[in-house]
Amino acid sequence: MATTVHEPPKIEPERVPSQGSGNGGWRNLAPADGALRRVQSYSPPPASTGIWVIMASITMSFAAFTSALIVRQGTAPLQPITLPPVLYLNTLVIIASSVTLEIARRRIAAFMGGKKDQGANPAMWLYITFGLGLLFVAGQTFAWVRLRAQGFGLAANISYSFFYVLTVMHALHLLGGLAGMARVIGKLQNATLRRSTLDATSRYWHFMGVLWVYLLLLLWMKL
Amino acid sequence: MHDTAHAVHGAPTSFIRKHVFSLDHKVIGKQYYALALLAALVGMFLSWIMRIHLGWGSFAIPGLHLLSKNGAPGNVMTPEYYLQLMTMHGTIMVFFVLTTAPFAAFGNFFLPIQVGAEDMPFPHFNMMSFWVTFVGFLVLVTSFFVGDGPTLGGWTQYAPLSAIGSVGGPGEGLGVVLWACSIGIFCIGQLLGSLNFITTTLDMRTKGMSLMRLPLSAWAWFITSIMGLTAFAVLMPACILLILDHVAGTSFFVPSNLVINDQVLPHTGGSTLLWQHLFWFFGHPEVYIAIVPGMGIVSHVLITNMRKPMLSHRVLIYAMGSLAVLSYMVYGHHMFVSGMNPVSSLAFSFPTLIITIPSTIVVLIWLGSLYGSKLRINAASLFALGFVSMFISGGVSGFFLAQPSIDIMLHATYFVVGHFHLVMGVAAMFGIFAGTYFWFPKMVGRMMNETLGKVHFWMSFVGAYCIFMPFHYLGIAGNVRRYQAFTDDYLIPLIPVHKFITIAALFTGFAQLIFLYNLIHSRFWGKPAPNDNPWEGTSLEWSTATPPPHNNFGDKMPVVYHDPYQYSVEGASTDHVMQTSPENLGNAPDEK
Numbered sequence: 001m002a003t004t005v006h007e008p009p010k011i012e013p014e015r016v017p018s019q020g021s022g023n024g025g026w027r028n029l030a031p032a033d034g035a036l037r038r039v040q041s042y043s044p045p046p047a048s049t050g051i052w053v054i055m056a057s058i059t060m061s062f063a064a065f066t067s068a069l070i071v072r073q074g075t076a077p078l079q080p081i082t083l084p085p086v087l088y089l090n091t092l093v094i095i096a097s098s099v100t101l102e103i104a105r106r107r108i109a110a111f112m113g114g115k116k117d118q119g120a121n122p123a124m125w126l127y128i129t130f131g132l133g134l135l136f137v138a139g140q141t142f143a144w145v146r147l148r149a150q151g152f153g154l155a156a157n158i159s160y161s162f163f164y165v166l167t168v169m170h171a172l173h174l175l176g177g178l179a180g181m182a183r184v185i186g187k188l189q190n191a192t193l194r195r196s197t198l199d200a201t202s203r204y205w206h207f208m209g210v211l212w213v214y215l216l217l218l219l220w221m222k223l
Numbered sequence: 224m225h226d227t228a229h230a231v232h233g234a235p236t237s238f239i240r241k242h243v244f245s246l247d248h249k250v251i252g253k254q255y256y257a258l259a260l261l262a263a264l265v266g267m268f269l270s271w272i273m274r275i276h277l278g279w280g281s282f283a284i285p286g287l288h289l290l291s292k293n294g295a296p297g298n299v300m301t302p303e304y305y306l307q308l309m310t311m312h313g314t315i316m317v318f319f320v321l322t323t324a325p326f327a328a329f330g331n332f333f334l335p336i337q338v339g340a341e342d343m344p345f346p347h348f349n350m351m352s353f354w355v356t357f358v359g360f361l362v363l364v365t366s367f368f369v370g371d372g373p374t375l376g377g378w379t380q381y382a383p384l385s386a387i388g389s390v391g392g393p394g395e396g397l398g399v400v401l402w403a404c405s406i407g408i409f410c411i412g413q414l415l416g417s418l419n420f421i422t423t424t425l426d427m428r429t430k431g432m433s434l435m436r437l438p439l440s441a442w443a444w445f446i447t448s449i450m451g452l453t454a455f456a457v458l459m460p461a462c463i464l465l466i467l468d469h470v471a472g473t474s475f476f477v478p479s480n481l482v483i484n485d486q487v488l489p490h491t492g493g494s495t496l497l498w499q500h501l502f503w504f505f506g507h508p509e510v511y512i513a514i515v516p517g518m519g520i521v522s523h524v525l526i527t528n529m530r531k532p533m534l535s536h537r538v539l540i541y542a543m544g545s546l547a548v549l550s551y552m553v554y555g556h557h558m559f560v561s562g563m564n565p566v567s568s569l570a571f572s573f574p575t576l577i578i579t580i581p582s583t584i585v586v587l588i589w590l591g592s593l594y595g596s597k598l599r600i601n602a603a604s605l606f607a608l609g610f611v612s613m614f615i616s617g618g619v620s621g622f623f624l625a626q627p628s629i630d631i632m633l634h635a636t637y638f639v640v641g642h643f644h645l646v647m648g649v650a651a652m653f654g655i656f657a658g659t660y661f662w663f664p665k666m667v668g669r670m671m672n673e674t675l676g677k678v679h680f681w682m683s684f685v686g687a688y689c690i691f692m693p694f695h696y697l698g699i700a701g702n703v704r705r706y707q708a709f710t711d712d713y714l715i716p717l718i719p720v721h722k723f724i725t726i727a728a729l730f731t732g733f734a735q736l737i738f739l740y741n742l743i744h745s746r747f748w749g750k751p752a753p754n755d756n757p758w759e760g761t762s763l764e765w766s767t768a769t770p771p772p773h774n775n776f777g778d779k780m781p782v783v784y785h786d787p788y789q790y791s792v793e794g795a796s797t798d799h800v801m802q803t804s805p806e807n808l809g810n811a812p813d814e815k
Contacts, residue, residue: 053421056453057414154471161475165467
């Protein structure tokens with residue numbers, strides 16, 4: 001036992017990183033002296049884990065808002081409100097944006113994998129997605145402005161308070177997704193886009209879509 | 224954010240990038256430590272003047288009027304000002320000391336090193352996390368100096384009182400808004416921190432570092448970061464709703480027709496219990512956020528000084544994990560007397576009693592492992608033992624409070640205050656001290672003075688018990704918490720006890736000044752650390768230079784061959800086998 005025999009270490013089988021190649025894999029490690037250090041090929045890229053962590057935390061926040069709504073409803077009935085019809089249109093817009101983003105992602109994946117030549121312009125689909133995202137925010141803003149003009153502001157009654165808080169919080173998080181998208185487009189133009197960045201951004205964007213559909217159902221059922 | 228996903232960034236050269244807006248997790252860890260130290264001093268100072276007031280109500284504290292315009296005419300604090308100080312003491316201690324020091328400070332410094340990473344995966348977020356927290360602290364402290372002072376609602380900031388504005392008393396207007404902004408900002412900082420901690424643990428481990436080979440401290444930070452992620456994500460919405468009730472005229476927390484100070488409030492339709500639900504959903508995990516890192520640090524320190532692993536590495540990890548899970552199911556025990564449905568009280572009572580099982584397992588593993596070990600006695604191991612002692616003493620009173628029928632009597636008395644100060648406040652502080660004495664040589668390259676450390680320990684240990692054990696007696700005698708004077712017949716005989724506690728508090732506080740002296744003196748003039756591994760530890764932080772270089776391990780990343788606690792291995796060349804040592808341990812138990 002413990003005979004300091006230097007036998008080869010037993011290391012768990014490595015998980016091969018799914019994206020990127022060369023240049024140190026996903027971490028773009030390229031020391032100046034050209035000698036690649038031992039990179040940890042052990043783990044998935046943090047961007048991918050990170051986005052799940054962020055989504056978990058946003059889920060918790062909206063769960064808190066939801067439970068606030070339910071606790072409040074348990075105290076006394078909420079005054080019913082009519083949701084602005086433009087919300088349904090916005091829902092279609094955000095679902096469409098998820099579809100266009102997925103088209104963009106698959107095209108980019110295809111030509112990153114060398115399956116397609118650069119002719120099929122995936123950036124166009126990203127621009128369309130970005131435009132649809134902006135349209136969604138514009139649509140939401142329209143709904144808020146219209147409601148306010150009708151005299152239903154944030155403090156009109158508790159139902160409107162919840163309506164504004166939920167929709168505005170969602171829109172703020174969605175703006176973060178738009179900023180991420182703008183980054184992806186910029187990086188694609190500079191040819192510095194990494195798959196993990198694209199995948200994380202699209203995951204977040206789809207999450208925003210799902211979250212919106214959930215919020216719409218919640219508002220529609222509870223208010 | 225994905226841009227920042229480079230663990231590798233060049234060493235900074237300018238002063239600002241090196242010491243102020245640094246991306247280096249080690250600098251950020253030290254910044255968190257400094258913030259916690261500052262906050263702890265402020266919090267301790269507040270407790271001193273409160274204690275003096277409780278013991279000698281009419282005693283004029285020289286200069287007190289300088290702190291507040293109206294709070295201390297003639298240097299004697301008003302009842303409202305007492306409540307304001309108490310609120311700030313609680314808020315500062317819970318958020319800016321107990322959360323920042325054991326979790327954010329030590330975790331930032333040592334988690335990446337213990338997993339074998341060069342840095343956290345999102346260093347920009349990490350930097351933001353500290354500076355956001357610092358701004359949160361400034362916002363909170365600002366409330367001392369603006370309007371009519373800080374809020375008086377207690378660290379739990381119960382609505383509707385906290386939501387009705389300045390009609391509720393001094394500080395209930397602007398003070399509450401600043402409090403809610405500060406805590407909301409703090410939540411952002413901790414969410415960013417948790418994001419980094421989780422991704423570091425999952426994604427940045429070096430070759431051979433499986434999850435079970437992580438030291439217990441790394442496990443504790445990982446578990447805490449998951450708790451932080453979910454808990455602070457709930458507190459932030461609560462703060463947003465509270466701010467809206469103040470500035471936007473909404474009524475989330477204020478019911479219709481509420482009359483305060485003969486005024487009917489304009490709010491309509493809020494829920495009085497909503498804040499308590501949201502707050503305690505965060506608040507109970509928060510106490511575990513404060514204590515679990517301490518458990519990890521203390522286990523790590525004890526193992527190194529016992530020269531043997533815990534009875535079970537895995538069971539300890541699973542127990543800390545179950546604490547985290549259960550901590551979400553027990554929050555209702557803070558609301559037994561809130562008018563909640565009695566069935567709910569029962570439903571929350573069961574998990575509250577069940578959560579004592581993993582806590583007991585942790586304690587039994589500590590005691591069982593300590594039994595028969597030849598513990599090396601130094602300041603770090605003494606504070607680790609002190610932690611165990613405080614955790615047991617404070618935990619036992621939890622059995623009483625977990626039962627609704629007893630809690631109805633003890634709720635909002637000094638019994639509760641004694642319980643949580645011992646089990647979460649003092650215990651977590653002892654964890655911080657254990658970590659400080661233990662890791663100080665690695666952090667700054669110098670040793671702390673052991674003699675002063677031991678003096679600090681014994682004074683704090685005796686002092687803390689002298690302060691908080693009588694609290695339990697006071698509580699059973701019916702002394703309600705948050706009273707600023709004891710003028711009722713049944714309370715007057717208790718005043719000598721309060722005087723004793725005040726003297727004990729000043730004595731214990733003085734011990735902390737010894738620590739402060741030791742810390743600062745050792746930082747600059749302490750004995751240089753004799754080598755990179757002064758405690759003969761095995762985990763990765765002891766296999767790198769002291770203090771660690773910018774990328775933690777120089778030009779060669781470590782490879783891990785063993786679990787972190789290979790001490791006293793039969794037949795091995797030394798009494799401890801480093802995680803990085805390729806030595807073959809034969810049949811010795813070794814986590815894979």
